[in-house]
Amino acid sequence: MKLGIFGNHTKQQIVRMIKEHLEWIRNKGIEFYxxxxxxxxxxxxxxxxxxxxxxxxxxxxEIVLVFGGDGTMLLAARKIGIFGVPILGINSGGLGFLTEVTPEELIENMERLLKKDYEIDNRILLEARKFGDDDRVLYALNDFVIDKGFYGRTLTIKVVIEGTYYNKYTSNGIIVSTATGSTAYSLSAGGPVLYPTLKDILITPICSHELAVRPLIVPGEYIIEIQVQLENYSISMYADGQAGFLLKNNQRVEIKRSEYSVNLVHFRERSFYQVLRKKLS
Structure with a gap:
């Protein structure tokens, strides 16, 4: 087996942990990078x-180990997982919805990796591009978020789904997430929890001014177009709370399911429902 190692190098405890496990990897004769x-x-x-x-x-x-929290996993998904290689998260951070094992469980589960005793969860990615002054494409495993930030008023956000006008939200922002991201910011904004391997897309307004407005789930093959109306101001749209770009008044953004996806290593006895109950209790 050829093993890759990626981690949050800004935290010394994680760097030390990797050094400690590197000795075991070498003694097993595993080729690593x-x-x-x-x-x-x-x-x-x-x-x-x-x-x-x-x-x-x-x-x-063949597999990449990712040491860190969910933020490190999101970064690894965009930098490494996008190429299709399975990634296994070792939870060295906080909540840990995406990380599969704890540091204490790693050696035991490394033995299982060598025996190929694991499953693969395929998770969709979203991609976004804006029309106009920037031809970059952003990818997100969790979500794209448009938030008013320091803008002193609510935003007016026009949403078009699959070419058909859907709604104009008056709100503090909007979240477009995957099922994987349904347990992240969208959940805090009142969105539902989706089983993480579902291919649907979730649209959740942030602090909407209309009482009747609710989150909306749309089929994963649909294209969502968003246009934000604001006066003489620019706001940011972020991918997974990390990468992003600025949006000007009435600038359109297209969000859709990407042709790329991410493969997460999963051990059979770890149920999503058990994790959900534990993390949210």
């Missing part, structure tokens, strides 16, 4: 001589 920035932070010869960038990590490895 480490993401370049992480290897530099580790500062040991064996890490540096096996360091490669994210794209090569995805292309060379």
């Amino acid at each position: 480490i993401e370049k920035e992480l290897a530099e932070k580790m500062g040991v010869h064996i890490a540096l001589e096996n360091s490669i960038d994210c794209e090569d990590l995805a292309k060379k490895c």
Whole structure:
């Protein structure tokens, strides 16, 4: 097996944890590669001589271990998982909806990886592009969020679904999420929980001024177009709370299911419903 290692290199406890497990990996004779920035932070010869960038990590490895919290998993999904390589999250952060095992369970589950005793959960990605001054495409495993931020008024947000006008929200913003992201910001804004492997798209307004407005679930193949109306101001749209771009008055954004997806390593006895009950209780 060729194993990749990616992690939150800004936290020393995570860097130390990876160093500790690296010895076990070497003793098992497993071929491994480490993401370049992480290897530099580790500062040991064996890490540096096996360091490669994210794209090569995805292309060379059969599975990539991701050390960190859900934020690190979201970053790894866009940088590595987008190439199709399965990723296994080791929860070294907070809530841990996306991470599969704890550090204490890692050695046991590494043995299971070697025996191929695991399953793959395929999760959709969303992609967004704006019309006008920026031709970048952003990808999100959880969600795209438009939030008024420091803008002193509510936003007027026009939503068109599959070419048909749906609604104009008066709200503090809007969230367009995957089923995976339904347990993130959308849940806090009153959205429903979707089973994470569903391919649907969830639209959730943030603090809507209309009492009758509710979140909406649409088929995953539908294209959603959003247009924000504001005066002499720009606001941000973020992918998974990380990457993003600015939107000007009446600038249109198209959001749809991406042709790319992410494969997460899953162990059979870990039920989504058990995790949901534990995390939200």
